[in-house]
Amino acid sequence: MAKTEVRLRVVQIAFALGVVALVARAAQVQLGEGRRYAADAEARRTERVELPAARGTIYDRAGTPLAITQERHHVGIAPNELTDAAAATRLLQSALGLGEREVRLALRRRWAYFHGPFSAAQVHELRRLRGIHLTRTYERFLPDPDFALPVLGRPAAEGREASGVERLLDSVLAGTPGSAVVLRDGEGRVYESPSRLDAFPVPGDDVYLTLDAQVQEIVETALADALERFRAAGGDIVVLDPHTGEILGLASRRADGSQPATAFTSVFEPGSTAKVIVAAGLLVNDLVHPTDSVWGENGRWRLPYRVLEDEHPVQWATLEHAIQVSSNIATVKFAERLTRTQQFRIMRDFGFGTPTGVDVPVESRGRLPLPQDWSGTTAQALAIGYEFSVTPVQLAQAYAVIANGGVLFRPALVKRVQAPGGAIRYEHRPEPVRRVVTPEQAAQLLVMLRGVTLEGGTGTGAAMAQYEVAGKTGTARVAGPNGYIPGAYTAIFASIFPASDPQLVLVVKIDEPHGGYFASITAAPVTRRVLEQLLAARTNALDRRRLARPAAPSPTQVIAVDPGVLPMVYAWPDTARDADTASRTVPNVAGLSFREAVERLHRRGLRARVEGQGRGRVARTRPAAGGAVAPGALVVLVGR
Amino acid sequence: MALRGRHFLAGWLVFLLAILAWVTARNTAAHVLARELAELREERSAREAERAELLRRIREGSSLGTLRPLAEELGLRLPADSQVIILQQPVREPR
Numbered sequence: 001m002a003k004t005e006v007r008l009r010v011v012q013i014a015f016a017l018g019v020v021a022l023v024a025r026a027a028q029v030q031l032g033e034g035r036r037y038a039a040d041a042e043a044r045r046t047e048r049v050e051l052p053a054a055r056g057t058i059y060d061r062a063g064t065p066l067a068i069t070q071e072r073h074h075v076g077i078a079p080n081e082l083t084d085a086a087a088a089t090r091l092l093q094s095a096l097g098l099g100e101r102e103v104r105l106a107l108r109r110r111w112a113y114f115h116g117p118f119s120a121a122q123v124h125e126l127r128r129l130r131g132i133h134l135t136r137t138y139e140r141f142l143p144d145p146d147f148a149l150p151v152l153g154r155p156a157a158e159g160r161e162a163s164g165v166e167r168l169l170d171s172v173l174a175g176t177p178g179s180a181v182v183l184r185d186g187e188g189r190v191y192e193s194p195s196r197l198d199a200f201p202v203p204g205d206d207v208y209l210t211l212d213a214q215v216q217e218i219v220e221t222a223l224a225d226a227l228e229r230f231r232a233a234g235g236d237i238v239v240l241d242p243h244t245g246e247i248l249g250l251a252s253r254r255a256d257g258s259q260p261a262t263a264f265t266s267v268f269e270p271g272s273t274a275k276v277i278v279a280a281g282l283l284v285n286d287l288v289h290p291t292d293s294v295w296g297e298n299g300r301w302r303l304p305y306r307v308l309e310d311e312h313p314v315q316w317a318t319l320e321h322a323i324q325v326s327s328n329i330a331t332v333k334f335a336e337r338l339t340r341t342q343q344f345r346i347m348r349d350f351g352f353g354t355p356t357g358v359d360v361p362v363e364s365r366g367r368l369p370l371p372q373d374w375s376g377t378t379a380q381a382l383a384i385g386y387e388f389s390v391t392p393v394q395l396a397q398a399y400a401v402i403a404n405g406g407v408l409f410r411p412a413l414v415k416r417v418q419a420p421g422g423a424i425r426y427e428h429r430p431e432p433v434r435r436v437v438t439p440e441q442a443a444q445l446l447v448m449l450r451g452v453t454l455e456g457g458t459g460t461g462a463a464m465a466q467y468e469v470a471g472k473t474g475t476a477r478v479a480g481p482n483g484y485i486p487g488a489y490t491a492i493f494a495s496i497f498p499a500s501d502p503q504l505v506l507v508v509k510i511d512e513p514h515g516g517y518f519a520s521i522t523a524a525p526v527t528r529r530v531l532e533q534l535l536a537a538r539t540n541a542l543d544r545r546r547l548a549r550p551a552a553p554s555p556t557q558v559i560a561v562d563p564g565v566l567p568m569v570y571a572w573p574d575t576a577r578d579a580d581t582a583s584r585t586v587p588n589v590a591g592l593s594f595r596e597a598v599e600r601l602h603r604r605g606l607r608a609r610v611e612g613q614g615r616g617r618v619a620r621t622r623p624a625a626g627g628a629v630a631p632g633a634l635v636v637l638v639g640r
Numbered sequence: 641m642a643l644r645g646r647h648f649l650a651g652w653l654v655f656l657l658a659i660l661a662w663v664t665a666r667n668t669a670a671h672v673l674a675r676e677l678a679e680l681r682e683e684r685s686a687r688e689a690e691r692a693e694l695l696r697r698i699r700e701g702s703s704l705g706t707l708r709p710l711a712e713e714l715g716l717r718l719p720a721d722s723q724v725i726i727l728q729q730p731v732r733e734p735r
Binding site for chain 1 (some may be wrong): 693
C-alpha cells in the first residue's frame with residue numbers, strides 16, 4: 001500500500017514537474033521570445049505591398065478618350081489546386097486564346113504562369129476557378145494607337161523615357177499608390193486581405209486636351225494624303241482657335257515614317273507668309289498709307305549683293321497689292337521704311353524668336369537675330385521670310401493676332417484637369433501675352449490677306465465658293481548644312497477662316513513637294529480640303545451659328561460683340577480703351593529666370609524690360625516688388 | 641441561492657453566446673459584402689475592358705481611313721462648301 005502511494009506520489013510529482021516545465025517553456029516562448037516568433041511568422045505569412053493607382057485618362061475637348069488605363073492581369077496556376085483539370089484547360093484555352101498543347105504542358109509543372117498580360121474581360125471567367133491566381137497590373141491603352149501620338153506621347157516604361165503630354169503632366173496623371181498587407185502562402189502566392197488595407201490608391205486626374213478628335217483626324221488624314229500626292233518629304237498642319245489660343249488639331253508626319261519633329265519643334269524659314277508682318281510694322285509705326293505705291297521693277301531688281309525676283313511681276317504696287325501677289329521687290333521696298341529696331345520689334349511682338357509657352361515638354365523658340373547681328377541684307381531677307389526661322393505653331397500664333405483683332409495669345413494644349421471625383425483642378429483661360437496691333441490695324445491686315453485668295457492673288461487654290469478665306473502663301477527654299485539645297489522648297493499656307501468672322505487659323509506646311517513646289521498649288525489646296533472637311537464634319541470646332549449669320553460689317557465690330565472672348569482688359573497697352581484701370585502691385589519675381597519673370601509680369605498686365613544681357617536670374621525690379629503701378633506700366637528687370 | 645447561482649451562470653452563458661452569435665453574424669455579413677464588392681469590382685473591370693475594346697472598334701469603324709474607301713465605292717464624295725447648307729436659326733420677334 002505504502003509502495004503504491006509512493007509510486008502514485010512519484011507519478012504525481014513527475015506529472016507536476018512536466019506541467020511546470022511545459023508552462024515554463026510556454027511562458028518563455030510567449031513572454032520571452034514571443035515578439036520575435038510573432039514577427040518571424042508575420043514576415044513569413046504577410047507582406048506589405050504597394051497598390052498601383054490607375055493613371056488618369058486623357059480626353060479630347062469633347063470627352064472622347066484618347067488614352068485610357070486598363071487593368072491587365074498575369075495568370076498563375078497551381079495545378080494541384082484545380083478541381084477539374086480538363087475543364088480548366090478548356091477554359092484557359094478559350095479565355096486566353098492559348099493552344100491546347102501549351103496549356104497541357106504548363107499544367108504538368110508545379111506552378112504554371114502565363115505572362116499575358118490579359119484584359120479583365122479575358123480573365124473574368126477564370127476568377128471562379130480554384131487554383132487560378134491573378135496578378136493585377138495597369139497598362140496604357142490607346143483606342144487609336146497612332147492618333148495624335150507625338151502630342152500624347154507615352155508614359156515612362158522600362159528602358160523608355162516618357163514623352164509628350166504623358167511626360168508633361170505625369171505628376172497629375174499618375175495618382176497616388178496605396179498600400180496593403182497581403183497574406184502569402186508557402187508557395188509565395190499572394191492572397192488579398194481586405195481588412196489590412198492601409199491606404200487606398202488614389203487614381204490620377206483626368207486631362208482634357210484642347211484637341212478636337214475630329215479636327216485631328218481630318219488634319220492627320222489630309223497631311224498623309226498631301227504627302228502622298230505631292231511626294232513630299234514631310235509636313236505639318238496646325239489648327240488654332242485665334243480667340244483663345246487653343247490648339248484644335250496638330251499633325252506632323254514624315255514620308256519615310258520616321259518620328260518627325262512636332263509642330264512645336266520643327267523650324268523653317270516662313271518665306272512670304274512673313275510679308276504680312278512687315279505690313280503690320282508699317283501700320284503700327286504709321287509709315288504707310290493705303291494709296292502709297294512702290295515701283296515693282298517689272299519683276300527683277302538688282303541690288304548690290306543680290307537679285308530679287310518676283311514670280312508675278314508688277315509695276316506699281318500698293319502694300320495690299322504687294323501682299324496679294326506676294327511681290328518680294330515691293331515688300332522689300334516698303335520694308336526699307338522701317339528702322340532695324342522697328343522691324344525687329346514687330347517680329348518679336350508677333351512672337352517670333354521666343355517660345356510660345358505652350359504646354360509641351362519641348363519647344364523650339366525658332367531663330368530671330370538681334371539687330372546688332374544683322375548684315376547689310378538681313379532686313380531685306382527678313383522682310384520676305386528668310387534669315388529667321390519659326391515653328392508651325394509660332395506662325396499660327398502670329399496669324400491668330402490678325403484674326404482676333406490684334407492680341408497675341410499663348411497657345412494652349414491642355415483645356416482642363418479634372419479630379420476623379422469631378423472637381424476641376426485646372427481650367428484653361430485665354431492667356432493674352434500682349435497687344436501687338438490695334439483692332440483697326442488688324443482689320444486692315446485682314447483685308448490684305450483676304451485679297452490673297454481673290455482673283456489675281458497667289459492663294460486662290462484655297463478659295464471657297466461660299467466662305468471667304470484670308471491667308472498668305474509662302475514658298476521658301478530649304479536650308480541645308482552647306483547653304484540652300486537646290487530644288488528643295490517648303491510650301492506654306494497660313495490662313496484665317498472665315499475671313500468675315502474668324503474662327504480658325506490654319507497653317508499647312510509641306511516639306512519638299514515634288515511636281516510643282518509653289519504653295520499656291522500645294523499647301524493652299526490642302527487648306528481648302530481641310531476646311532471643306534471641317535464644314536462637312538459634325539465637329540464643334542466651328543460655330544455654325546456664326547457661319548450662318550450675315551457677315552459683320554468690320555472685324556472690329558465682331559470682336560466687340562463676341563461674347564466673353566476678348567474682354568477689353570486685353571487691349572493693353574492701348575490704355576485709352578482699357579476698361580480695367582485699377583492700379584496693380586508689382587509681383588515679386590526675384591530669383592526667377594528672366595523668361596518666367598516676363599511671363600508673370602505680362603499676366604499681371606504689365607510690360608517688362610530686361611536690363612543687361614538677360615542671363616541668369618532676376619535680382620530685383622524697378623519699381624520694387626509690392627509697389628502700386630498703373631496697368632501696362634513698364635517694369636525693369638535687373639539681373640544678379 | 642444555488643438555483644439563482646445556476647440561473648445567473650446560465651444567463652451569462654446565453655449573453656455570451658448572443659454576443660458571439662452577433663459578432664459571427666457581423667463577420668459573416670462583412671465577408672459576404674466583401675465578396676460581393678470584389679465580384680462587382682471584377683465585373684466593372686471586365687466591363688471597362690469590353691468598353692475599351694468597343695471604343696477601339698468604334699474608332700476604327702468610324703475613322704476616315706475606313707469610311708472613305710467605302711464611301712468612294714458607293715460613289716459618294718466630300719461636299720463642296722457651297723453644298724453645305726447651314727440653316728439659320730429664326731430670330732424670335734419681341735412681343
